[in-house]
Amino acid sequence: MPPASLPSPSRPWPIPKLHLRIDDLHHEGVDIFLNVVNPKEALHEAIMASFQWLYTPETVPRTVLQILLVLRPMDGVAYTTGTQSHKEIHFSLDHIKRSVKRARDEIMGVLVHEVVHCYQYNALDTCPGGLVEGIADFVRLHQGYTPPHWKPTGGGKWDTGYERTAYFLDWIESRYGDGTIKELNEWMKDNQYHRRIFKELTGRPVRKLWKMYCSSLGDPITDGFVLVSKLIVKSYKPLYPPTWKGPDPGFL
Template sequence: MLPFVLALPLIAVAAGLDEKAPVAVAVESTFPTKDDRIRQQAFDGDVDSAYEAARPPREGDVVTLAFDGPVLVRSAEVRGGGLDGGTLEGSEDGATFARLAEFREGVAKAEPGKNLKALRVVPTKDAKDPVAIREFVVDSDPALRRFAYPVEFVVDEVDDASLKGWADKAAKECERAYGLINDALRSDGYRPARVVRMSLKDGVDVPAYAAGDRITGSTKWFRRHPDDIGAMVHESAHVVQRYRGRNNPGWLVEGVADYVRFVLYEPANIGPIDPEKARYDQSYRVTARFLGYIVEKYDPEFVLKLNRAMRERKYSDDLFKESTGKTMQELGDEWKASLKG
């Protein structure tokens, strides 16, 4: 118990200082996406990359930048193509929208000067060309968090139609978690997948698995465990890792994926551990705890270093000693003793 008692005030202080942390957003659209011109490219800080719709607009089509919470929007500018005559709108409650500006020559700009929860682009319904949005440029307080690792999860096959809504929700949640996953598993020169395909199939004997840029889940599993969206976050971590095999220890590859899932993404769900039976190389969430112990006690960058080495085919057990001065086995014993403490 003691470590938790000591840690709490620190977290409170950090939260206080962190008041102006950027607010997360989602880019939502009624259009299908054209190829790899994915939605999040409309808010990635790069005007050279665009979101492109796969068809011309119809009545009711919108592209929305939805904020997790209200921010004071000083100015908002949207640049793109196929937009002239359309409007830029803002919403104070995230549901009802009011006109802010009209698009002329591919630009709409406004200075709302008030708290908003969303911005949206409404193209004219008789436009001939598909909509392209280069960028939402928003000056706000707090700032909005742009997508450092733009991605789109595309649900392309669901064997059980009653699970389609669940799959869409899981895809959305994985898109949201992708920044966290990639921050945890970043390494110089590595560019993660921008389009990840997700399907739910009958006859899959594990909850889910990843192969390349595709994640396949079991209809049977997710019918029974609809709360297990974290399983898809674990598979998303594998898509970013991309180094299963290559002589990397399997328990460590899984441990890193579950470190991302259970230490960073959903720590409340890691569950109990049996200190008598726990082994550092037990894989999955047990190894995730072991890695968390090393990160906390010895080296905040330990998982980053492991990840980089495994990705670059340079993994060796010596990495443990380099970061901690102790062998893997010594660390395993020490960690196990700490669980009983």
């Protein structure tokens, strides 16, 4: 017997119109990009990753009508801009050229990360930047596009963003149940950010969660002037970038 097909969602996923703009066809990064990914399929996968890890067909935002991917020479890696309905992802051809040895995984990882910014909630523009970036890399992590240098790290602050925060969110998800980060994102739809959301979701304040996470890695952390001893907790085994350049959101 053929395998049973999964039931269709009660409402179809809202795939927006997809557009591509290439600003310099002579750039080496263009050939690399087009040789390793199909633009339509790559964007579709990135969109579905956001939907899968942050939403259900009933809760997914339906305001995004168009995503324009712009490939152009520029510094940095990528950024997302636009309006509520029309999003633009600007992706550096120079970065693609530098990433030629692992081009497909890097291209897909960046697209997954940037598409999250098209859809994620940000607590009415009050969410710390590190958490915004951490959620984007949480989705990238779960989609399997992790760069070789990524690894769980303790110490410091939980909300410095990108992979450091992503692995912390993954630990929360693995410890407190599938869908925990989905609930965190949904809460930020209509509420201004407050660290109490972590206690509402897990029963523990975020500072305590961070100490437990660091201890699960075998790393005691320094909180102010007090050395926090290792806690006996279940060992964390992770599923599997620029450093955050914005203002320090604080140890919330």
